[in-house]
Amino acid sequence: MLKLTDLSVRFRTRRGPVDAVRSVSLELGRGETLGVVGESGSGKSVTSYALMRILDRGGEIVAGDAVYGGVDLRRASERAMADIRGREISMIFQNPRAALNPIRTVGRQIEDVLRRHSRATAQTARRKAIKAMEAVRIQDAAARYHAYPFELSGGMCQRIVIAIALACDPKLLIADEPTTGLDITTQKAVMDLIAELIRERDMSAILITHDLGLAAQYCDRIAVMKDGEVVETGASADVFGAPAHAYTRKLVSATPRDGAQLRGLLPAEARKPPPARAALGAPILEVQELTKTFPGKAGPVHAVKGVSFDVRDGETVGLVGESGCGKSTTSAMIVRLLDPTSGRIVFKGEDLARRPAARFARDPLRAQIQMVFQDATDSLNPRHTSRQSIEEPLRRLSPLGARARSARIEELADLVGLPQPLLDRFPHQLSGGQKARVGIARAIALEPRFLILDEPTAALDVSIQAIVLNLLADLRAKLGMSYLFVSHDLHVVRLLCDRVVVMRAGEIVEQGAVEEVMRAPSDPYTQSLLDAAPRPPVALAAE
Numbered sequence: 001m002l003k004l005t006d007l008s009v010r011f012r013t014r015r016g017p018v019d020a021v022r023s024v025s026l027e028l029g030r031g032e033t034l035g036v037v038g039e040s041g042s043g044k045s046v047t048s049y050a051l052m053r054i055l056d057r058g059g060e061i062v063a064g065d066a067v068y069g070g071v072d073l074r075r076a077s078e079r080a081m082a083d084i085r086g087r088e089i090s091m092i093f094q095n096p097r098a099a100l101n102p103i104r105t106v107g108r109q110i111e112d113v114l115r116r117h118s119r120a121t122a123q124t125a126r127r128k129a130i131k132a133m134e135a136v137r138i139q140d141a142a143a144r145y146h147a148y149p150f151e152l153s154g155g156m157c158q159r160i161v162i163a164i165a166l167a168c169d170p171k172l173l174i175a176d177e178p179t180t181g182l183d184i185t186t187q188k189a190v191m192d193l194i195a196e197l198i199r200e201r202d203m204s205a206i207l208i209t210h211d212l213g214l215a216a217q218y219c220d221r222i223a224v225m226k227d228g229e230v231v232e233t234g235a236s237a238d239v240f241g242a243p244a245h246a247y248t249r250k251l252v253s254a255t256p257r258d259g260a261q262l263r264g265l266l267p268a269e270a271r272k273p274p275p276a277r278a279a280l281g282a283p284i285l286e287v288q289e290l291t292k293t294f295p296g297k298a299g300p301v302h303a304v305k306g307v308s309f310d311v312r313d314g315e316t317v318g319l320v321g322e323s324g325c326g327k328s329t330t331s332a333m334i335v336r337l338l339d340p341t342s343g344r345i346v347f348k349g350e351d352l353a354r355r356p357a358a359r360f361a362r363d364p365l366r367a368q369i370q371m372v373f374q375d376a377t378d379s380l381n382p383r384h385t386s387r388q389s390i391e392e393p394l395r396r397l398s399p400l401g402a403r404a405r406s407a408r409i410e411e412l413a414d415l416v417g418l419p420q421p422l423l424d425r426f427p428h429q430l431s432g433g434q435k436a437r438v439g440i441a442r443a444i445a446l447e448p449r450f451l452i453l454d455e456p457t458a459a460l461d462v463s464i465q466a467i468v469l470n471l472l473a474d475l476r477a478k479l480g481m482s483y484l485f486v487s488h489d490l491h492v493v494r495l496l497c498d499r500v501v502v503m504r505a506g507e508i509v510e511q512g513a514v515e516e517v518m519r520a521p522s523d524p525y526t527q528s529l530l531d532a533a534p535r536p537p538v539a540l541a542a543e
Contacts, residue, residue, distance in 0.1 A: 006165035007064035096159030107145030213534030256491035265466035282314030290343035318497035433464035
């Protein structure tokens with residue numbers, strides 16, 4: 001169905017040409033699902049944009065061929081390509097909210113595609129759009145037809161994007177990181193839906209992902225990309241069970257999985273003995289009957305309902321659950337960004353719930369409780385250098401002078417493994433892992449006793465995630481900190497956490513030692529989370 005031969009893509013930049021894709025050759029058969037895996041910058045998405053002919057203005061195909069069903073995609077006219085896109089080849093983009101028009105209802109956006117490819121008239125478009133929504137299992141599709149993207153959850157927006165992609169019954173579906181940012185059960189639901197629709201419609205598919213477990217579970221064959229080149233291809237079981245290339249072996253080793261150890265995620269040469277951890281102390285944080293209610297159009301919304309748990313000195317507690325379960329609201333109340341409706345937040349004997357969030361920024365205890373935010377890019381000021389970002393809490397909340405602050409910033413950079421020259425770079429000049437290090441350095445600048453980590457590795461490649469997780473474990477041991485680790489990745493929680501708290505619909509349904517909860521969960525919901533986690537092939541679990 002599709003054949004790429006020595007495809008090369010080059011971008012013109014102010015610093016000269018950049019070869020983003022170099023001599024890539026791939027084949028895709030009818031009814032086959034090909035997984036394209038690799039880390040950020042490996043050329044996965046650029047390859048798909050090239051065959052769709054939707055490269056940025058500075059990008060061009062400089063060599064090679066892309067042939068789909070006998071059609072030369074590289075040399076086809078723009079008019080022909082406009083007809084092929086959506087009708088023959090369709091794409092699910094990485095960020096569903098960014099892919100949807102925020103000021104147009106989702107039903108109208110599906111209609112646009114149908115009418116563009118003459119699949120519907122003004123009279124039939126609405127009915128066919130609702131049918132397309134029902135095909136991707138959207139409940140009460142007629143009512144959702146009038147919704148705007150901001151009124152829908154991330155998983156629902158992803159379903160709308162899938163409905164748009166499949167509206168014209170394409171023969172080839174390209175899914176570019178279709179589950180990034182989704183919680184684990186929504187991820188499984190979306191991937192199961194895509195796989196089911198591919199089977200039902202006898203389509204072929206290309207799944208672009210950095211999640212090896214996902215690729216192993218849903219793809220027939222795998223192509224591994226690194227630095228713009230394909231370094232290995234083969235059947236999923238072969239590539240993951242007995243990887244031939246050193247880079248593939250590195251990705252496999254860095255993937256969190258059952259039986260893995262935190263140090264085992266790192267390359268062999270980087271596996272230094274971990275620093276010794278002190279014995280766990282008395283509870284440093286006690287959350288007691290914490291409740292948060294928001295006003296809503298149809299009545300009050302109970303986001304958090306009587307949550308109680310504690311975190312001991314030097315301990316890491318995982319807080320897990322689906323999107324909307326109350327994890328982030330609970331975290332925001334503890335870090336004093338949000339006032340609770342009722343309940344207590346006892347930190348080192350002080351009830352923080354009595355201290356208004358609006359005035360807590362200058363509270364003496366502010367320095368003791370810090371947070372590493374989910375999106376390292378959004379949490380950094382784009383106009384501040386790394387040095388300025390790390391300096392901000394020191395300038396606001398510490399008595400240090402300019403010279404002492406500078407020395408402290410360099411000390412923090414060394415502590416988190418951020419090279420000194422990067423301190424004078426802006427966020428857009430840093431990689432995802434480097435931005436994560438800046439966020440961690442800023443959070444620990446004031447030597448806090450308690451750190452909330454909100455999905456700190458969710459958007460990172462597996463090898464960078466492995467480094468950041470090991471860094472967090474080392475910092476916990478060296479600085480004696482306690483962590484509340486908010487995540488939906490149960491494999492990561494098992495590696496880093498001592499205990500786990502499982503939330504659903506604003507309530508705690510289960511808590512206990514990580515190994516006990518993971519091995520024998522007492523609540524069916526916890527079991528459903530474990531069942532939803534992508535599982536690499538058995539051979540991949542072997543070191």
